[in-house]
Amino acid sequence: MVQRLSLFSAIDDDSFELLISTISTLSGRPPVIFANFSHVAIPDPTYDIEKVNVKNQLVEQTRIRIMQDIPFEKIKANEYSYRICSTLTKDDLPIERDYLKLLITNSSMDSRPSSLSIWDIPSAGKDRKVCMQSMTESVISDTGGSESSINAFLKELGYVPDYQFVQIGTKFYMESGLVFQVYKIWNVNDSEESTNLITKGGFLIEAYVNVAKITDIEAVNQGTKQLLNLKRELREYIDLVVPDRKCMDPRIGHLNDF
């Protein structure tokens, strides 16, 4: 189980350039552009799934997230630098729809590795200084069989597609594993063949540290300290906060609880 410690914030489109130069100066690291595709699946709602397993332990139904990087050659742009992030302000993605569609439905012949992860709801507690969310992950390197695709396998596993999204943005690898990323999110609507920009007019900011083992208290404390340091350095410029944990709840059927 990996523990992710994070803090979030947001800025508007016009502040992007300044933020990038600020963080570059602060960290001494160059900005790196990135693009990811995420496919989120839920347990088949028609299935009658028990809340407990055979050992009578409570097991919540949770979403499965499949994630894959999008290579730059698939992004239509004149230059590949962080600057393209500020030009992407529309609903249309500069990526071919067919490519995204094929990512989880194509057969193994030309597939690239993807990660499969299951997340928990972030830890509760009023005085949390950072958001703490644990996750388990596996890396899918290939698919096979006569129905060879990640999607086909998830269906056999008892999961059906829920939603998909693309993240494009800029990130900084700061000291000791701290990652600072600024990105936009597009919802990819498969049935209507459309994409829409969810983060219109602005960017989401996420600063995080991954800790390999949930039990490694020292590393957790160290990561928390790093995030709080960053928060302090950026004080009165951007306010890095702990988001409401309910917004990050990957479990199914808990919307009515709140």
Next chain:
Amino acid sequence: MKQTAVIFIEKATPSTITQFHDVLSTHVISVQEKWSFELKTFRSSVKNIPSDDTRVMYSLTLTHRDNQTVTIKKHSAIVTGHHVTEQLTSNGCSTGFPESFDNIITSKLSNIWTQRQSIKGDFGSSYKTSDLVVRAANVFSSSGFKGLLLELEGDESSEMDFDTKVETIQSLLDEISSREFKLSKDRMKDTEPNFLCDLAYQYVKVLD
């Protein structure tokens, strides 16, 4: 593409592996690394599953194939491993600390999947002959000894037909009077060979 076959001799005794080693020894060029496998069977605990659907899923982990795990359900399979590519971690898609997929099934997906059985072959031997890599291991389940398993892997450089090579092994088994066995050379999809998925499929076929 390398070809594989898996043979399971149920009517073996724990010492059949030594007999097999003896008859094979004249063909052996070198003795290679020890290997292990584990085949886990999972059963769906969903009550209203469509009647045409299978309830069983298998996951096979092979130490000699980079510890990769193949999970097979019906006509679909995925290969999961411990290697994380640079692309995935640098893009933030992976944290760089992956677990094997059967672990995730037994923990996070145990409301849908229940582990039924675990069949293991630990510390088996591998022999390289002039045209095959032969791996042999005694198979155990929780109830005890199950039989002898052989994994045959064709060598691409050898020109001899893979079926003939398998037959030579079969005749060796004849010599030690193990005539009854299950053999699988099947592929999950005939037109599209996939080394690891096909191999796992053969394990499932003979051990199930």
